[in-house]
Amino acid sequence: MNRTHPLKVLKYCPKCGSAEFNTSGDRSLKCASCGFHFFINSAAAVAALVTIDSGKLMLVTRGVEPNYGKLDLPGGFIDPLESAEEAVKRELKEELGLEVKTLKYLGSAPNEYVFSEYTVFTLDMAFQVSAESVEGLKPMDDILDYKFYSEEELDYDDIPAPSIKNFVKDYFQSIKA
Known part of the structure; x- marks a missing residue:
């Protein structure tokens, strides 16, 4: 331990x-x-898979520890008495100013999030998100930047969270099928 x-x-x-x-x-x-x-129970968190017509997937650059400067999916912890769907919409609005048009639950995966030398076990829930628009988005809150990636442009070693890495791999695998 x-x-x-x-x-x-x-x-x-x-x-x-x-x-x-x-x-x-x-x-x-x-x-x-x-x-x-x-x-000791898992905390609930959400991750948004925002895509564009070309199939590219949005990844954000973390602006806070843990893993400052590394890649992540936009999202975060679910607030008390908030649904996962509400959390996805809130997080995307806070982090990018993005308005959600539609969202669909994809699946979940466990993760360990170490913050202030304390492990928070999480259950990360992934959602496919269609945005009202991806024009004029602005990195805010706890992200430094965002970019849409094809799988060829991506180094999976830049995604430290195992759950997020799996969601990203599953996404790119699904568009190949």
């Missing part, structure tokens, strides 16, 4: 503050003082 795993990082009960916050199984901690039981 790596040093960023929640079972290694969390030391105090978030309910009462006790240091008697002990590992209780493979994915939980339990407080000996107040009985609070904390489970």
Whole structure:
């Protein structure tokens, strides 16, 4: 288990503050003082596959850690009480000013997102997105830039997240079929 795993990082009960916050199984901690039981669950996240007529796929350049400067699909974490579909629309608006015309769920994949020396396990959900327009988009929020790529223009080593890399590979495989 790596040093960023929640079972290694969390030391105090978030309910009462006790240091008697002990590992209780493979994915939980339990407080000996107040009985609070904390489970390590996956956080939900979305990834948008925005394409143009030529079949090229939009990838963004990350403007924040982890993986600053590396390629990613636009998207992010789902806010509390927000649907995955709402999150896709919000994230694309925040990151690029992009308005969604249609979206279709494609599938999901697990991932590990290390932030501030803490592992957040995620379930990344991919959506095929048709944009109202891809003209005049502006990189904002946590992205530096965006570009539409053909598979030949892409180095998969520039995509660090395994789930995102798989979504991109699946997309290019699907247009070859």
